[in-house]
Amino acid sequence: MLLYCFAKRFCEGHGLNEDTKYICFSGDDQTTSPLDQYYLEDTAIAIRKLREEGRDVAIIYRKVPIDFSGRYDKVLEEYKDVITPIDPLWKPMGSQWNQVMPTKEDFTLLVNTCHHSEFVVNICSSMVFDFVAHGKPTIYPNYEQPQLKKGIRDIGQNYKYVHFRSMPDYDTSVIWAMNKSEIYDGIKGLLDGDLDPVPITKKWYGIVNKPESPEKASERIWDGIKRIIK
Helix, strand or coil: CCCCCCHHHHHHHHCCCCCCEEEEEECCCCCCCCCHHHHHHHHHHHHHHHHHCCCCEEEEEECCCCCCCCCCHHHHHHCCCCEEECCCCEEECCCCHHHEEECHHHHHHHHHHHHCCCCEEECCCCHHHHHHCCCCCEEEECCCCCCCCCCCCCCHHHHHCHHHHHCCCCCCCCEEECCHHHHHHHHHHHHHCCCCCHHHHHHHHHHHCCCCCHHHHHHHHHHHHHHHHC
């Protein structure tokens, strides 16, 4: 199955400008990142600033497929001059959140979103590997929003999960944005070529998967389970 399509076709199909450089903001689920919409807003503010400086840049917003909350709607409306939503092509197979499954068409959509974006901004998800498979870097925001209050999960604890211990170098495997202004700094640095975490990100990808045969990841998981239970 042919997955890639030319930039012209991809852009025409989603109302994009072929001459614009797009940054993908990949949304996160409401449990992991309950204030995720504000990180999208911070990214949009940074993009507006870059546009004021003469850069032809904009955002592709790919929501997490299991989020039906509408919490991004206000941000999407307010920043529609710089954000284009492209919804993932997933289908509900039941009534529970974990019964929403990707379609074959979404494989093509995700591949081309990665291929035709410069990089991804995301809160701590494995989209880092989708993008580095295309040689594209990731910005991880790692700061709390002023809307954080008791009873709302902070995102800082997410980066302490066990799978982040597999990073070959925690500081350089991705671009970390430790405050709002570093979103702008990271985007500008990547666009200018002053920052390049990709070589280290690829090493991380090599630890969690085999880049030369990623399609066999499920087989390796089953083999690992068999070895553990023997």
